[in-house]
Amino acid sequence: MxxxxxxxxxxxxxxxxxxxxxxxxxxxxxxxxxxxxxxxxxxxxxxxxxIPVQEVTEYRAEQAERLDEMLRRAYEVLERKHITVSNGKVIYHEDQPLEDDAPTLMAIKTVLAIEEQRARLLGLNAPVKQQIGGEVQVTYSFEGVDMEGLR
Structure with a gap:
Protein backbone atom coordinates (compact mmCIF):
# COMPACT_ATOMS: atom_id res chain seq x y z
CA MET A 1 0.00 0.00 0.00
CA ILE A 51 17.69 17.06 -8.08
CA PRO A 52 21.48 16.64 -8.35
CA VAL A 53 23.50 19.79 -9.09
CA GLN A 54 24.29 18.74 -12.69
CA GLU A 55 20.60 18.34 -13.50
CA VAL A 56 19.79 21.70 -11.88
CA THR A 57 22.46 23.32 -14.05
CA GLU A 58 20.95 21.72 -17.15
CA TYR A 59 17.46 22.77 -16.07
CA ARG A 60 18.59 26.38 -15.57
CA ALA A 61 20.23 26.38 -18.99
CA GLU A 62 17.04 25.01 -20.55
CA GLN A 63 14.93 27.65 -18.82
CA ALA A 64 17.39 30.39 -19.80
CA GLU A 65 17.08 29.33 -23.46
CA ARG A 66 13.29 29.51 -23.18
CA LEU A 67 13.53 32.98 -21.67
CA ASP A 68 15.95 34.05 -24.41
CA GLU A 69 13.45 33.03 -27.09
CA MET A 70 10.63 34.89 -25.34
CA LEU A 71 12.85 37.94 -24.96
CA ARG A 72 13.77 37.85 -28.64
CA ARG A 73 10.10 37.80 -29.60
CA ALA A 74 9.24 40.61 -27.18
CA TYR A 75 12.00 42.76 -28.71
CA GLU A 76 10.59 42.08 -32.18
CA VAL A 77 7.27 43.51 -31.02
CA LEU A 78 9.06 46.39 -29.33
CA GLU A 79 10.92 47.35 -32.50
CA ARG A 80 7.91 47.09 -34.80
CA LYS A 81 5.83 50.09 -35.79
CA HIS A 82 2.23 49.71 -34.57
CA ILE A 83 -0.67 51.49 -36.23
CA THR A 84 -3.87 52.41 -34.38
CA VAL A 85 -6.87 50.52 -35.76
CA SER A 86 -10.44 51.10 -34.64
CA ASN A 87 -13.43 49.14 -35.94
CA GLY A 88 -11.24 47.62 -38.62
CA LYS A 89 -10.04 50.98 -39.95
CA VAL A 90 -6.64 52.66 -39.66
CA ILE A 91 -6.82 55.91 -37.68
CA TYR A 92 -5.05 58.88 -39.25
CA HIS A 93 -3.75 62.09 -37.76
CA GLU A 94 -2.72 64.86 -40.17
CA ASP A 95 -2.76 62.41 -43.12
CA GLN A 96 -0.40 60.00 -41.31
CA PRO A 97 -1.37 56.71 -39.69
CA LEU A 98 -1.56 57.24 -35.94
CA GLU A 99 0.95 55.09 -34.09
CA ASP A 100 -0.38 52.86 -31.31
CA ASP A 101 1.83 52.91 -28.21
CA ALA A 102 -0.05 50.14 -26.38
CA PRO A 103 1.77 47.20 -28.03
CA THR A 104 5.11 48.89 -27.39
CA LEU A 105 4.28 49.47 -23.73
CA MET A 106 3.09 45.86 -23.36
CA ALA A 107 6.33 44.64 -24.96
CA ILE A 108 8.33 46.74 -22.47
CA LYS A 109 6.32 45.23 -19.61
CA THR A 110 6.96 41.76 -21.02
CA VAL A 111 10.70 42.40 -21.37
CA LEU A 112 10.86 43.52 -17.74
CA ALA A 113 8.93 40.43 -16.59
CA ILE A 114 11.26 38.13 -18.54
CA GLU A 115 14.33 39.85 -17.12
CA GLU A 116 12.90 39.54 -13.61
CA GLN A 117 12.33 35.82 -14.19
CA ARG A 118 15.90 35.45 -15.48
CA ALA A 119 17.25 37.24 -12.40
CA ARG A 120 15.33 34.83 -10.14
CA LEU A 121 16.49 31.83 -12.17
CA LEU A 122 20.13 32.88 -11.89
CA GLY A 123 19.87 33.97 -8.26
CA LEU A 124 20.57 37.61 -8.99
CA ASN A 125 17.83 38.79 -6.63
CA ALA A 126 19.55 37.54 -3.51
CA PRO A 127 18.86 39.87 -0.60
CA VAL A 128 21.63 42.25 0.31
CA LYS A 129 22.76 41.85 3.88
CA GLN A 130 23.19 45.18 5.61
CA GLN A 131 24.54 45.84 9.03
CA ILE A 132 23.41 48.90 10.89
CA GLY A 133 25.72 50.02 13.64
CA GLY A 134 26.00 52.71 16.22
CA GLU A 135 24.66 53.30 19.66
CA VAL A 136 20.99 53.93 20.08
CA GLN A 137 19.46 55.23 23.25
CA VAL A 138 15.75 54.76 23.79
CA THR A 139 13.82 56.69 26.40
CA TYR A 140 10.29 55.67 27.34
CA SER A 141 7.77 58.12 28.69
CA PHE A 142 4.59 56.96 30.41
CA GLU A 143 1.71 59.35 30.73
CA GLY A 144 -0.91 58.98 33.40
CA VAL A 145 1.21 56.60 35.50
CA ASP A 146 2.50 57.49 38.95
CA MET A 147 6.15 56.42 38.56
CA GLU A 148 6.91 57.10 42.25
CA GLY A 149 4.05 54.82 43.22
CA LEU A 150 5.53 51.98 41.15
CA ARG A 151 8.87 52.09 42.98
Whole structure:
Protein backbone atom coordinates (compact mmCIF):
# COMPACT_ATOMS: atom_id res chain seq x y z
CA MET A 1 0.00 0.00 0.00
CA UNK A 2 2.74 2.47 0.98
CA UNK A 3 4.74 1.50 -2.10
CA UNK A 4 1.80 2.34 -4.38
CA UNK A 5 1.38 5.72 -2.65
CA UNK A 6 5.10 6.40 -3.17
CA UNK A 7 4.84 5.48 -6.85
CA UNK A 8 1.81 7.74 -7.28
CA UNK A 9 3.64 10.57 -5.52
CA UNK A 10 6.66 10.14 -7.79
CA UNK A 11 4.45 10.06 -10.89
CA UNK A 12 2.73 13.24 -9.73
CA UNK A 13 6.09 14.94 -9.08
CA UNK A 14 7.27 13.91 -12.55
CA UNK A 15 4.11 15.28 -14.12
CA UNK A 16 4.41 18.56 -12.17
CA UNK A 17 7.97 18.98 -13.45
CA UNK A 18 6.97 18.15 -17.02
CA UNK A 19 4.12 20.65 -17.02
CA UNK A 20 6.26 23.39 -15.45
CA UNK A 21 8.95 22.79 -18.09
CA UNK A 22 6.26 23.45 -20.68
CA UNK A 23 5.66 26.82 -19.07
CA UNK A 24 2.41 25.98 -17.27
CA UNK A 25 1.42 28.03 -14.21
CA UNK A 26 1.07 26.34 -10.84
CA UNK A 27 -2.67 26.93 -11.05
CA UNK A 28 -2.86 25.17 -14.44
CA UNK A 29 -0.68 22.31 -13.18
CA UNK A 30 -2.92 21.88 -10.13
CA UNK A 31 -6.07 21.85 -12.25
CA UNK A 32 -4.65 19.23 -14.62
CA UNK A 33 -3.51 16.98 -11.77
CA UNK A 34 -6.50 17.53 -9.50
CA UNK A 35 -4.47 19.19 -6.74
CA UNK A 36 -4.31 22.71 -5.35
CA UNK A 37 -2.03 25.39 -6.75
CA UNK A 38 -0.19 25.39 -3.43
CA UNK A 39 0.36 21.61 -3.55
CA UNK A 40 1.68 21.84 -7.12
CA UNK A 41 4.09 24.58 -5.97
CA UNK A 42 5.20 22.47 -3.00
CA UNK A 43 5.79 19.36 -5.13
CA UNK A 44 7.73 21.42 -7.69
CA UNK A 45 10.12 22.97 -5.17
CA UNK A 46 10.53 19.77 -3.14
CA UNK A 47 11.46 17.95 -6.34
CA UNK A 48 13.91 20.67 -7.40
CA UNK A 49 15.67 20.45 -4.03
CA UNK A 50 16.25 16.72 -4.57
CA ILE A 51 17.69 17.06 -8.08
CA PRO A 52 21.48 16.64 -8.35
CA VAL A 53 23.50 19.79 -9.09
CA GLN A 54 24.29 18.74 -12.69
CA GLU A 55 20.60 18.34 -13.50
CA VAL A 56 19.79 21.70 -11.88
CA THR A 57 22.46 23.32 -14.05
CA GLU A 58 20.95 21.72 -17.15
CA TYR A 59 17.46 22.77 -16.07
CA ARG A 60 18.59 26.38 -15.57
CA ALA A 61 20.23 26.38 -18.99
CA GLU A 62 17.04 25.01 -20.55
CA GLN A 63 14.93 27.65 -18.82
CA ALA A 64 17.39 30.39 -19.80
CA GLU A 65 17.08 29.33 -23.46
CA ARG A 66 13.29 29.51 -23.18
CA LEU A 67 13.53 32.98 -21.67
CA ASP A 68 15.95 34.05 -24.41
CA GLU A 69 13.45 33.03 -27.09
CA MET A 70 10.63 34.89 -25.34
CA LEU A 71 12.85 37.94 -24.96
CA ARG A 72 13.77 37.85 -28.64
CA ARG A 73 10.10 37.80 -29.60
CA ALA A 74 9.24 40.61 -27.18
CA TYR A 75 12.00 42.76 -28.71
CA GLU A 76 10.59 42.08 -32.18
CA VAL A 77 7.27 43.51 -31.02
CA LEU A 78 9.06 46.39 -29.33
CA GLU A 79 10.92 47.35 -32.50
CA ARG A 80 7.91 47.09 -34.80
CA LYS A 81 5.83 50.09 -35.79
CA HIS A 82 2.23 49.71 -34.57
CA ILE A 83 -0.67 51.49 -36.23
CA THR A 84 -3.87 52.41 -34.38
CA VAL A 85 -6.87 50.52 -35.76
CA SER A 86 -10.44 51.10 -34.64
CA ASN A 87 -13.43 49.14 -35.94
CA GLY A 88 -11.24 47.62 -38.62
CA LYS A 89 -10.04 50.98 -39.95
CA VAL A 90 -6.64 52.66 -39.66
CA ILE A 91 -6.82 55.91 -37.68
CA TYR A 92 -5.05 58.88 -39.25
CA HIS A 93 -3.75 62.09 -37.76
CA GLU A 94 -2.72 64.86 -40.17
CA ASP A 95 -2.76 62.41 -43.12
CA GLN A 96 -0.40 60.00 -41.31
CA PRO A 97 -1.37 56.71 -39.69
CA LEU A 98 -1.56 57.24 -35.94
CA GLU A 99 0.95 55.09 -34.09
CA ASP A 100 -0.38 52.86 -31.31
CA ASP A 101 1.83 52.91 -28.21
CA ALA A 102 -0.05 50.14 -26.38
CA PRO A 103 1.77 47.20 -28.03
CA THR A 104 5.11 48.89 -27.39
CA LEU A 105 4.28 49.47 -23.73
CA MET A 106 3.09 45.86 -23.36
CA ALA A 107 6.33 44.64 -24.96
CA ILE A 108 8.33 46.74 -22.47
CA LYS A 109 6.32 45.23 -19.61
CA THR A 110 6.96 41.76 -21.02
CA VAL A 111 10.70 42.40 -21.37
CA LEU A 112 10.86 43.52 -17.74
CA ALA A 113 8.93 40.43 -16.59
CA ILE A 114 11.26 38.13 -18.54
CA GLU A 115 14.33 39.85 -17.12
CA GLU A 116 12.90 39.54 -13.61
CA GLN A 117 12.33 35.82 -14.19
CA ARG A 118 15.90 35.45 -15.48
CA ALA A 119 17.25 37.24 -12.40
CA ARG A 120 15.33 34.83 -10.14
CA LEU A 121 16.49 31.83 -12.17
CA LEU A 122 20.13 32.88 -11.89
CA GLY A 123 19.87 33.97 -8.26
CA LEU A 124 20.57 37.61 -8.99
CA ASN A 125 17.83 38.79 -6.63
CA ALA A 126 19.55 37.54 -3.51
CA PRO A 127 18.86 39.87 -0.60
CA VAL A 128 21.63 42.25 0.31
CA LYS A 129 22.76 41.85 3.88
CA GLN A 130 23.19 45.18 5.61
CA GLN A 131 24.54 45.84 9.03
CA ILE A 132 23.41 48.90 10.89
CA GLY A 133 25.72 50.02 13.64
CA GLY A 134 26.00 52.71 16.22
CA GLU A 135 24.66 53.30 19.66
CA VAL A 136 20.99 53.93 20.08
CA GLN A 137 19.46 55.23 23.25
CA VAL A 138 15.75 54.76 23.79
CA THR A 139 13.82 56.69 26.40
CA TYR A 140 10.29 55.67 27.34
CA SER A 141 7.77 58.12 28.69
CA PHE A 142 4.59 56.96 30.41
CA GLU A 143 1.71 59.35 30.73
CA GLY A 144 -0.91 58.98 33.40
CA VAL A 145 1.21 56.60 35.50
CA ASP A 146 2.50 57.49 38.95
CA MET A 147 6.15 56.42 38.56
CA GLU A 148 6.91 57.10 42.25
CA GLY A 149 4.05 54.82 43.22
CA LEU A 150 5.53 51.98 41.15
CA ARG A 151 8.87 52.09 42.98
Missing amino acids: ARRATEEDQERRTEVMRLKRQGQTFEAVGEQLGISRQRAHQLYWDTLRK
